[in-house]
Amino acid sequence: MTALPVREPATTIPPPEPAPEPAPEIVLAGCGLRGMGLLTAMPALLDHRLTVVDAGPRPGPGAFPDHRIQSNSAGADFFGWVDPAGPFGPVLDDPAVRRLREHQGAFDLALLAGALDRFGDRLAALLPPDRLIRGDPLVHVTVEGEAIALTLASGRRIDTRALVLALGITEPAHAALAPWADRTIPSGRIVRDHLAALPPVPADRPARIVIAGGSHSAYSAALVLADAVDAGRLSAEVTILHRGPARLFYPNMDAHAAEPHGPLEALPDPARDICPETGQIFRYSGLRHRARALFREIAQGGRQGFTQRQIPAIDDAAALLDQADLIVQALGYRSRRLAMTVDGRPWDPAGGRPVVRPEPDGRIPLPAGARAQIFVMGMDPYPYDDGALTPTGQYALRGGQILAALARPPVAGQPPTDIPLAEPG
Ligand SMILES: Cc1cc2nc3c(=O)[nH]c(=O)nc-3n(C[C@H](O)[C@H](O)[C@H](O)COP(=O)(O)OP(=O)(O)OC[C@H]3O[C@@H](n4cnc5c(N)ncnc54)[C@H](O)[C@@H]3O)c2cc1C
Numbered sequence: 014m015t016a017l018p019v020r021e022p023a024t025t026i027p028p029p030e031p032a033p034e035p036a037p038e039i040v041l042a043g044c045g046l047r048g049m050g051l052l053t054a055m056p057a058l059l060d061h062r063l064t065v066v067d068a069g070p071r072p073g074p075g076a077f078p079d080h081r082i083q084s085n086s087a088g089a090d091f092f093g094w095v096d097p098a099g100p101f102g103p104v105l106d107d108p109a110v111r112r113l114r115e116h117q118g119a120f121d122l123a124l125l126a127g128a129l130d131r132f133g134d135r136l137a138a139l140l141p142p143d144r145l146i147r148g149d150p151l152v153h154v155t156v157e158g159e160a161i162a163l164t165l166a167s168g169r170r171i172d173t174r175a176l177v178l179a180l181g182i183t184e185p186a187h188a189a190l191a192p193w194a195d196r197t198i199p200s201g202r203i204v205r206d207h208l209a210a211l212p213p214v215p216a217d218r219p220a221r222i223v224i225a226g227g228s229h230s231a232y233s234a235a236l237v238l239a240d241a242v243d244a245g246r247l248s249a250e251v252t253i254l255h256r257g258p259a260r261l262f263y264p265n266m267d268a269h270a271a272e273p274h275g276p277l278e279a280l281p282d283p284a285r286d287i288c289p290e291t292g293q294i295f296r297y298s299g300l301r302h303r304a305r306a307l308f309r310e311i312a313q314g315g316r317q318g319f320t321q322r323q324i325p326a327i328d329d330a331a332a333l334l335d336q337a338d339l340i341v342q343a344l345g346y347r348s349r350r351l352a353m354t355v356d357g358r359p360w361d362p363a364g365g366r367p368v369v370r371p372e373p374d375g376r377i378p379l380p381a382g383a384r385a386q387i388f389v390m391g392m393d394p395y396p397y398d399d400g401a402l403t404p405t406g407q408y409a410l411r412g413g414q415i416l417a418a419l420a421r422p423p424v425a426g427q428p429p430t431d432i433p434l435a436e437p438g
Contacts, residue, residue: 034143037064038419040163040173042151043349045075046125047390047408048179049132053101054094055412059139061419064173066165068150073133076181077126079205082233084125085301088116091125092132094408100139107131119302151180156355156385175418177411178369178377179390182346189327190225190342193334200230200343203237208246211339219248219318221336225327226343227255227277232304234341235319239307242318254330255323256344259308262299265292275312277321348391355383362389375414386418 038061041048048065049072052058065072091113095101104110113120113128137145146165153164154176163171184199202210214220222238224231231253241247258279263269269281281287281294288296300308310316324330334340347367353360362377363369369377369391377389388411 035062036172036174037144038062038173039064039175039177039415040151040161040171041065041177041179042163042351043067043075043179043181043390044072044133044136045179045181046077046129047181048075048177049073049129049136050094050408051177051179051390051412051415052136053092053132054408055416056096056100057416058412059100061416062144063140064144064146064171065136065140066146066149066151066163066171068148068166070147071130071133072136072145072147073129073131074126075129077122077129079201080122080126080233081207082122082204082236083119083303084122085119085229085304086297087118088113088120088124091128101132101135104131104135151351154351154353154387156353156360156379156383156387158356159384159386161385161387175386175388175415177388177390177415178351180349180351183349184230184342184346187225187342187344189344190334190340192331193337193340196337197340197342200224200226200234200341203234203341204230207237208241211247214247214249214338219250220338222249222251222339222341223330223334223337224251224253224341224343225330225334226345227253227257227259227321228343228345229300229304230346231341231343232300232307234343235311236303236307239316239319249318251319252333253311253319253321254327254333255321256325256327258323260286260295260299261305261308262296262301263294266294269294277312277323348389355380355385362387374418375411376418386415388415388418 039058041052041063044052044065044067048067069075092105092110095105097105105114107128109124109127109131113124116124146169149165149167149169151163152166155162155164159174161173161176163173163176165171184201186194186197186199190197196212198210211220224234235251235253238247238249238251242249255277258277260279263272266287274280279295287294299305307316311319311321322330327334345367348363348369350361350363353362358380360380362379364378369389371389371391372378375388377387379385379387390411
């Protein structure tokens with residue numbers, strides 16, 4: 014007798030559900046230069062359960078692919094904070110990173126975007142895939158006591174012990190230019206799109222263009238226009254309106270003494286504006302390279318069709334603005350905002366100011382009594398509020414502050430599970 018084969022039942026038992034992933038300890042929201050600077054200066058953050066959320070398609074380059082201009086920094090300013098023996102060390106040998114760091118003088122910001130891209134690739138290799146979320150912006154932060162709950166645009170919810178905001182900056186329409194809003198564009202548009210950002214210009218006379226502002230973004234826009242004039246692609250009369258004197262970079266006080274200084278140029282305050290580390294004047298905030306050269310050329314009357322005017326307030330140039338074909342707003346940037354609710358109430362960590370100013374411990378300002386671990390990578394240029402001299406120090410300092418906060422035991426019941434889903438802002 015042959016035994017009949019025993020048939021398996023038609024239905025198979027489903028494999029057991031994988032255990033739910035533990036909530037992250039840290040979420041980094043935004044991974045451009047500053048988010049990447051934080052992780053590459055303090056890679057110990059990756060030893061904690063770290064999730065990175067970025068609105069863009071890849072971590073690393075941030076806004077730099079949109080800056081189709083030359084840098085106001087030097088290539089060697091970047092990635093000196095990376096430990097060659099650490100997890101990001103091998104990226105220092107990447108040709109794109111070496112080209113940036115060894116470059117002398119001004120460079121196309123595309124070079125920096127490319128180097129940041131390489132660090133983004135390395136980050137993607139170091140993080141488990143489900144801990145790198147791309148193309149899904151953070152839209153709402155809910156804080157209850159120490160508990161932080163995040164809502165992404167897709168509706169996904171993430172609870173975390175600590176949050177780091179590194180969302181970059183925006184250039185919203187400025188109220189002072191509201192009467193001329195129909196002919197005003199932000200400087201970032203020219204920096205990104207060059208002449209394609211301009212409306213149709215008159216064929217029978219030079220276009221009257223006013224740049225409102227006298228900072229690096231104003232002179233970046235002015236350079237795009239000057240290059241187009243030189244190439245015969247634009248006929249324009251350009252006026253640059255300075256609300257205050259312009260800061261120019263000098264390698265040292267001797268170089269400063271050797272050059273003439275016009276009334277539009279800021280005089281350095283030795284106590285505040287000379288870097289104690291390098292002796293450089295206006296080390297990070299001063300106009301440099303071609304922007305600086307254009308400032309001086311116009312100030313000395315050497316660039317036909319380009320003029321500078323100092324005005325106490327935008328309204329003082331109303332007649333000029335009335336006649337302009339195009340106004341380029343270069344009046345500064347502000348921190349990118351998120352909808353945030355703290356203990357049931359809407360909260361603006363910038364307190365109505367343009368930029369979120371961190372507390373001395375690196376956290377964002379919160380209402381009295383709130384204790385959530387929310388940090389911000391919102392650094393103003395040198396001199397930094399918290400005494401550090403270089404971006405290197407800033408990234409590592411903030412990383413140390415975050416690690417110190419994580420070392421403190423969480424209060425009972427963390428992370429939260431019962432926070433109501435907030436309305437996306
Ligand atoms: C015209 C111009 C020229 C400049 N030139 C220089 C220069 O030469 N050298 C220099 O050091 N700096 C320069 N800067 C400053 C430069 O923009 C900043 O140094 C740099 O981009 C700041 O990096 P960041 O990481 O703060 O912001 P970003 O580079 O803007 O990165 C922010 C990241 O956050 C992500 N993000 C935004 N919103 C969300 C969200 N809701 N959820 C999740 N992710 C989000 C974005 O996708 C992006 O990846 C220049 C700025 C301008 C405007």
